[in-house]
Amino acid sequence: MIRLFFLFFFLIFSCEASVQDFCVADFTAPEGPAGYSCKNPANVTVDDFVFSGLGKAGNTTNLIKAAVTPAFAAQFPGLNGLGISIARLDLAPGGVVPMHTHPGATELLVVVQGSIATAFISSANTVYLKTLKKGDIMVYPQGLLHFQINAGGIPAIAFVSFSSPNPGLQITDFAFFANNLPSILVEKTTFLDAAQVKKLKAVLGGTG
Amino acid sequence: MIRLFFLFFFLIFSCEASVQDFCVADFTAPEGPAGYSCKNPANVTVDDFVFSGLGKAGNTTNLIKAAVTPAFAAQFPGLNGLGISIARLDLAPGGVVPMHTHPGATELLVVVQGSIATAFISSANTVYLKTLKKGDIMVYPQGLLHFQINAGGIPAIAFVSFSSPNPGLQITDFAFFANNLPSILVEKTTFLDAAQVKKLKAVLGGTG
Amino acid sequence: MIRLFFLFFFLIFSCEASVQDFCVADFTAPEGPAGYSCKNPANVTVDDFVFSGLGKAGNTTNLIKAAVTPAFAAQFPGLNGLGISIARLDLAPGGVVPMHTHPGATELLVVVQGSIATAFISSANTVYLKTLKKGDIMVYPQGLLHFQINAGGIPAIAFVSFSSPNPGLQITDFAFFANNLPSILVEKTTFLDAAQVKKLKAVLGGTG
Amino acid sequence: MIRLFFLFFFLIFSCEASVQDFCVADFTAPEGPAGYSCKNPANVTVDDFVFSGLGKAGNTTNLIKAAVTPAFAAQFPGLNGLGISIARLDLAPGGVVPMHTHPGATELLVVVQGSIATAFISSANTVYLKTLKKGDIMVYPQGLLHFQINAGGIPAIAFVSFSSPNPGLQITDFAFFANNLPSILVEKTTFLDAAQVKKLKAVLGGTG
Amino acid sequence: MIRLFFLFFFLIFSCEASVQDFCVADFTAPEGPAGYSCKNPANVTVDDFVFSGLGKAGNTTNLIKAAVTPAFAAQFPGLNGLGISIARLDLAPGGVVPMHTHPGATELLVVVQGSIATAFISSANTVYLKTLKKGDIMVYPQGLLHFQINAGGIPAIAFVSFSSPNPGLQITDFAFFANNLPSILVEKTTFLDAAQVKKLKAVLGGTG
Amino acid sequence: MIRLFFLFFFLIFSCEASVQDFCVADFTAPEGPAGYSCKNPANVTVDDFVFSGLGKAGNTTNLIKAAVTPAFAAQFPGLNGLGISIARLDLAPGGVVPMHTHPGATELLVVVQGSIATAFISSANTVYLKTLKKGDIMVYPQGLLHFQINAGGIPAIAFVSFSSPNPGLQITDFAFFANNLPSILVEKTTFLDAAQVKKLKAVLGGTG
Incomplete structure (x- = not known):
């Protein structure tokens, strides 16, 4: 009995409460400037808030x-x-x-x-x-x-x-040398020598 | 005539204007970290901006x-x-x-x-x-x-x-006692006596 | 004894806690884009968070x-x-x-x-x-x-x-008529008749 | 060979990188309080970041x-x-x-x-x-x-x-006179004379 | 010579650059809603950006x-x-x-x-x-x-x-029991038994 | 008479109005994470909002x-x-x-x-x-x-x-070569050849 009265009070609030606590990403719905769309809170579990991928060393x-x-x-x-x-x-x-x-x-x-x-x-x-x-x-x-x-x-x-x-993440070397930015533009905008640009483009897979 | 010229000036702007003035929630579209998706402004009326539910007393x-x-x-x-x-x-x-x-x-x-x-x-x-x-x-x-x-x-x-x-809204009693958080964890993390936890779990419908 | 141990834990945190909870305005210190400087939390009382000026009707x-x-x-x-x-x-x-x-x-x-x-x-x-x-x-x-x-x-x-x-708060009439904005500029930028501008400037104390 | 090793390092990051750099508007997907949904980055080109419409004079x-x-x-x-x-x-x-x-x-x-x-x-x-x-x-x-x-x-x-x-953009004259806001309300809330309101409503296409 | 020309270009920018990069706290100046005042960038060293206090275990x-x-x-x-x-x-x-x-x-x-x-x-x-x-x-x-x-x-x-x-940081037990909030108010607003409140007030040093 | 009544209404608001409209920088007062302290609004003139330095070409x-x-x-x-x-x-x-x-x-x-x-x-x-x-x-x-x-x-x-x-503004060449970052660290973190680093350090005035 006492429980029912409390629940009455409780239910008034519960409908919208999950809205603002969190917004677990739903990668299948549209993304906006503030982030991904939210997964339905009813389908969210603790595993959405836990990630185990950092437990072992990356390959060096x-x-x-x-x-x-x-x-x-x-x-x-x-x-x-x-x-x-x-x-x-x-x-x-x-x-x-x-x-x-x-x-x-x-x-x-x-x-x-x-x-x-x-x-x-x-x-x-x-x-x-x-x-x-x-x-x-x-x-x-x-x-x-x-x-x-x-x-x-x-x-x-x-x-x-x-x-x-x-x-x-923008790694400067990749931005300069690992794409199709023409070598002449890299040289003009970085003051690096043509040979240096050519060498690093070769190493990092750049073209142009 | 004068009106037409003005309207010409006016129309340049009107296309996007409603975009930023407001974003009435469309509960049928995806929700994101910044809130609900926006209802089409063409379908928005003054009643979207008025709410009458606070006019009478809640049930106490x-x-x-x-x-x-x-x-x-x-x-x-x-x-x-x-x-x-x-x-x-x-x-x-x-x-x-x-x-x-x-x-x-x-x-x-x-x-x-x-x-x-x-x-x-x-x-x-x-x-x-x-x-x-x-x-x-x-x-x-x-x-x-x-x-x-x-x-x-x-x-x-x-x-x-x-x-x-x-x-x-997070009511402390509901967070502690109105769910399936195991009693032993409630006791350890709140320093409350087992009997107190059991009593309030019973009142508020908690399990565990 | 038990209290002392708890207090040890407690004190670690208490030094900076008040920093982010609130920032009661100190009108005697510099103001910035985010608001007034903060009053020393040690001098803050509940009366800083309570205001009684809305209890009686304004003069209409x-x-x-x-x-x-x-x-x-x-x-x-x-x-x-x-x-x-x-x-x-x-x-x-x-x-x-x-x-x-x-x-x-x-x-x-x-x-x-x-x-x-x-x-x-x-x-x-x-x-x-x-x-x-x-x-x-x-x-x-x-x-x-x-x-x-x-x-x-x-x-x-x-x-x-x-x-x-x-x-x-920007009241349009005050912005247009209660200052020294030259009448000719008001007329040109609002399309109001000169007589109308003159009349409202007089009422609202504008010059120019 | 050296390139492969770099690419390994590089790929770890590249999957999510485009997410936060930009969010080109996709006008066909829902809009939220923070703006339009994002176009798929794979379909984004430099032309999404360049606009040529300001190169010629508007019609005055x-x-x-x-x-x-x-x-x-x-x-x-x-x-x-x-x-x-x-x-x-x-x-x-x-x-x-x-x-x-x-x-x-x-x-x-x-x-x-x-x-x-x-x-x-x-x-x-x-x-x-x-x-x-x-x-x-x-x-x-x-x-x-x-x-x-x-x-x-x-x-x-x-x-x-x-x-x-x-x-x-809110042009005051359009807000006051270019819609169906009743003239009597315009007069009461702007202190403008009825004749002035009627005249500008006519010029700007307002009704009421 | 070449250096001088570059420096000319460089100096144009350098005056304000440090303004927005960081704002190391100056605890002696006023604090505002967005944080502490900034230390003069000329006095900032790498040690302002490094902290060594987390290297050893806290006292448990x-x-x-x-x-x-x-x-x-x-x-x-x-x-x-x-x-x-x-x-x-x-x-x-x-x-x-x-x-x-x-x-x-x-x-x-x-x-x-x-x-x-x-x-x-x-x-x-x-x-x-x-x-x-x-x-x-x-x-x-x-x-x-x-x-x-x-x-x-x-x-x-x-x-x-x-x-x-x-x-x-707000530890619930400290907020409830480690201050002068009257026991009767704690009881009314937490549904805890008077004996429980009294016990924890004693442990945590609360009064009232 | 009519003016006085309006002014009464007006004065209620005017005291704080300037607070939030703008915050012209006062370079002599403390700066915070959100920007410079505000100049007293009473001393602000239109010239604080106008800048004429972009009217002539920079020296190229x-x-x-x-x-x-x-x-x-x-x-x-x-x-x-x-x-x-x-x-x-x-x-x-x-x-x-x-x-x-x-x-x-x-x-x-x-x-x-x-x-x-x-x-x-x-x-x-x-x-x-x-x-x-x-x-x-x-x-x-x-x-x-x-x-x-x-x-x-x-x-x-x-x-x-x-x-x-x-x-x-961070110009990559200046960040790499126009300071005292040791050449060996530049080489290791940019993959540039030692000769290239030495050359650009010389041009841009770097040491180390």
């Missing part, structure tokens, strides 16, 4: 000896609309995450194993460079160029959080 | 002697995307709106009849407690615990506005 | 037979930074709130006494007109022209909430 | 001797979700853009030919009036009334940028 | 066998204005972070050692409960009640990121 | 044959807090604005003289390349690499608007 047997495993909204639909995302960074000894930006987010890195040398460069061209050890964190303000390098003899691991569910 | 013949009647975007589609909503609060003598939060909005209460004792508690655990009379207003910052109690001998009425069309 | 013994009593951040410092504000509207029989806009907020009106005829006009020049009775609410999307008129034989009262602590 | 052979050619999201889908838009303003000698507001954006005007007299009026009814020459810029804060008048003997041209892809 | 020799070490803007000034923060969570065997909310942010947890049982509860009172192992991540939408419990026999460690530099 | 007698003249909040205080800014771009024949990003804004370019070849590159490394003629506009989504080159035989002029009063 590549030339840069590095791997980045993202858990952005496209991989982890529970993040949609919630203003945050994360990725795992593995750096084998000698590993490098080359110069890059995240056009849509600030990054916050925490070292959980090993040591990492890292810097970001401001619009005023000032270099903010530091070698981080386990437990250290560093923040990279939105949109600025930065890099990470393994600074120890053992594999380094870090988790990097972002202030957006879709931070984006 | 329940144990808490209180009723909250919401006009959020789910009930009042004209609010969609506009950053505001409202609800009517009826408190019979002895009535209580129990401890709760609105995860997505600041609340602003205005007393229109009777007297209400109310408080919110900050992250620093400070209590901001006051008894309000007719015409008084109080603001409850986003996400903080608060409650309202009838502080007079007559029915109290208030209107509560929110800084979001979907403020959400 | 003026030509428009209307009064608007605002509780914006400038009057009610607890609202600063919280995305909401409110005002009381009194309309004596025959009273009118003339055509106006709020450049910075959506408005949500609830009638608490009497009857009000009201409309807003969209960018597409569509008129959304309705007569509201006690308990009815209406939303006016941000920045659009609207007005309110007493539609009954008794004083009407409404509370109007806004989606900003500083919604602004 | 009308009574106000003015033309405004917008490139808002509705005309230029590449702007959707990106927080900016633009329009071209042509003012023949004697031309006038009448009093108006943009409910959803701040405007920034740059004169590229001729001379323009212009003002905006604040909520405090202060007039900010200036005659601009070629190369001058002026900013009009969001939602405030403003106008532009050709101040020279030759055609004037300006580009006006907005802080939103859908700034909206 | 307390009754809840848990410690949370925050790196919010108040501890780590480089985060000010950047939309992100982080904390380290240590849970000894049997450790518990009690029911709490973050009024101002979504939380994203990554387990770096051990196992953690955790849940959040939605506005619809649905429980989203999961036991996480090393490398798993879970997201807790803004403002909703949640908890963490060590679910293994060894110490568990997690890093929790937040979508705000000042997420806030 | 440098090696890149280009000049960018900004009107950001730091140069044009009236823009503070208003979400928009602008710059003038002069490109002599052969002139180039090298690869760069704006970390904090979307850019919208309109060609007012000559012809400009331009491209931006997405996170997916797709090149969006176009040659624009007079009157054409192009949008560059926030944070992405882009460049402009004079594509005709005559000087080209463009106005570029930004979706922020402080868009920032």
Whole structure:
């Protein structure tokens, strides 16, 4: 009896409540400037809010000896609309995450194993460079160029959080050399020598 | 003649104008992180912007002697995307709106009849407690615990506005006791005695 | 003893907690685009979050037979930074709130006494007109022209909430006629006759 | 070989990257409070980001001797979700853009030919009036009334940028006189004489 | 010579560039709704963007066998204005972070050692409960009640990121029992028995 | 008499109105994450909202044959807090604005003289390349690499608007070569040859 009266009160609110708590991505419906459409809350389960892909090391047997495993909204639909995302960074000894930006987010890195040398460069061209050890964190303000390098003899691991569910990633070398942007335009807009452009275009699969 | 020339000027703009003025909710189309899809402006009428459900008292013949009647975007589609909503609060003598939060909005209460004792508690655990009379207003910052109690001998009425069309509502007792969260977890995470948890689970219909 | 251990845990957090809960306006410190500077939380009391100025009727013994009593951040410092504000509207029989806009907020009106005829006009020049009775609410999307008129034989009262602590108010007649904007410019940009402009400038105290 | 290793690294990221870079409007899918749905990135070309409609003068052979050619999201889908838009303003000698507001954006005007007299009026009814020459810029804060008048003997041209892809436009005369808002309501809410209202309703095609 | 010409180009921009890149907190200047005032960029060094406090375990020799070490803007000034923060969570065997909310942010947890049982509860009172192992991540939408419990026999460690530099923290037990909120009001608004309230007030140091 | 009554109504509102209309930058007071502190509205004049610095060509007698003249909040205080800014771009024949990003804004370019070849590159490394003629506009989504080159035989002029009063500017070459970032780190994170790095460091004044 007492329960029924409470439920009466409760039901008044429950109809719309799920609307604003979260918006798990439904990849089959249209996407808008604020993110993906929402999955029907009735079909949402805890597994929409949990992601297990960061538990094992990325494959670093590549030339840069590095791997980045993202858990952005496209991989982890529970993040949609919630203003945050994360990725795992593995750096084998000698590993490098080359110069890059995240056009849509600030990054916050925490070292959980090993040591990492890292810097970001401001619009005023000032270099903010530091070698981080386990437990250290560093923040990279939105949109600025930065890099990470393994600074120890053992594999380094870090988790990097972002202030957006879709931070984006633009690796400068790929933007310059891994597409069909004509070499002459690359040269004119970067001041790099033609031979250098040609060499990196070949390495990175660019044409033109 | 003069009219035609004006209309020519006018038509240049009119095509897109309705786009940004408002976005009345279309509950049949996908919803996204920023709210519901928009109804076709051609089908929008003034009745989309008017809501009459707050004109009569909610039913307070329940144990808490209180009723909250919401006009959020789910009930009042004209609010969609506009950053505001409202609800009517009826408190019979002895009535209580129990401890709760609105995860997505600041609340602003205005007393229109009777007297209400109310408080919110900050992250620093400070209590901001006051008894309000007719015409008084109080603001409850986003996400903080608060409650309202009838502080007079007559029915109290208030209107509560929110800084979001979907403020959400989480009543602490319902969150703790009106679902299937195992009692042992409730006890461990709230420090409440097992008997207390069992009693309130029974009252509020919880299981586990 | 048990208390001490808890307090240890508690103190870790308490130092910064008040920072983000609220930002009560300190009118003596600089103001920025996001609002006023914050009062020291240690000096904040519940009275910063309560405002009593809306409890009595505004003075409607003026030509428009209307009064608007605002509780914006400038009057009610607890609202600063919280995305909401409110005002009381009194309309004596025959009273009118003339055509106006709020450049910075959506408005949500609830009638608490009497009857009000009201409309807003969209960018597409569509008129959304309705007569509201006690308990009815209406939303006016941000920045659009609207007005309110007493539609009954008794004083009407409404509370109007806004989606900003500083919604602004631009009454069209005051903008056109109550300042030093040269009459010739008013005529050219409003298509009003010179005699009409002269007449209203005189009424409203404009020069030029 | 080296290329393959790089591509491995590259592909990890590329799947979701386009999600957040841009959201070109798809006018055939639902629209929400944050803008139009996004076109599939695979179908996006450079032409979605380029608009050529502002290259020629608008037709100013009308009574106000003015033309405004917008490139808002509705005309230029590449702007959707990106927080900016633009329009071209042509003012023949004697031309006038009448009093108006943009409910959803701040405007920034740059004169590229001729001379323009212009003002905006604040909520405090202060007039900010200036005659601009070629190369001058002026900013009009969001939602405030403003106008532009050709101040020279030759055609004037300006580009006006907005802080939103859908700034909206409300021309006061059209809002008052070019619709079915009853004349008696116009008179009561603007203090204009009945004859003046009747005259402008006739000119602008209003009824009622 | 070539350098001088470049520098000419460069200097045009450099004056304002640092303005928008970051805003390191200056705790001695006024604070506003958007955060702390900015330290003069000329005095900013890389150490403003690096924080080393999360490198060692928090002290879990307390009754809840848990410690949370925050790196919010108040501890780590480089985060000010950047939309992100982080904390380290240590849970000894049997450790518990009690029911709490973050009024101002979504939380994203990554387990770096051990196992953690955790849940959040939605506005619809649905429980989203999961036991996480090393490398798993879970997201807790803004403002909703949640908890963490060590679910293994060894110490568990997690890093929790937040979508705000000042997420806030409201532990329900502290809000209810660790202040001067009168017991009778606690009882009325939580439905807890008087004895239960008295007991927890004693444990947590509450009065009234 | 009639005027006095109106003024009574008017004064109620006027006190706070200027608060939210604008926030002209006061460079002598503290700056926060949302922008500069506001100048006292009583001291604001129309000249705070007008800027004349874009009326004449920038000096393009440098090696890149280009000049960018900004009107950001730091140069044009009236823009503070208003979400928009602008710059003038002069490109002599052969002139180039090298690869760069704006970390904090979307850019919208309109060609007012000559012809400009331009491209931006997405996170997916797709090149969006176009040659624009007079009157054409192009949008560059926030944070992405882009460049402009004079594509005709005559000087080209463009106005570029930004979706922020402080868009920032990071020219890739300056970030890589015009500071003290050690050459070995540049090489490792850009894959450029040591000789190339050394050459450009020399040209651009870098050390290390």
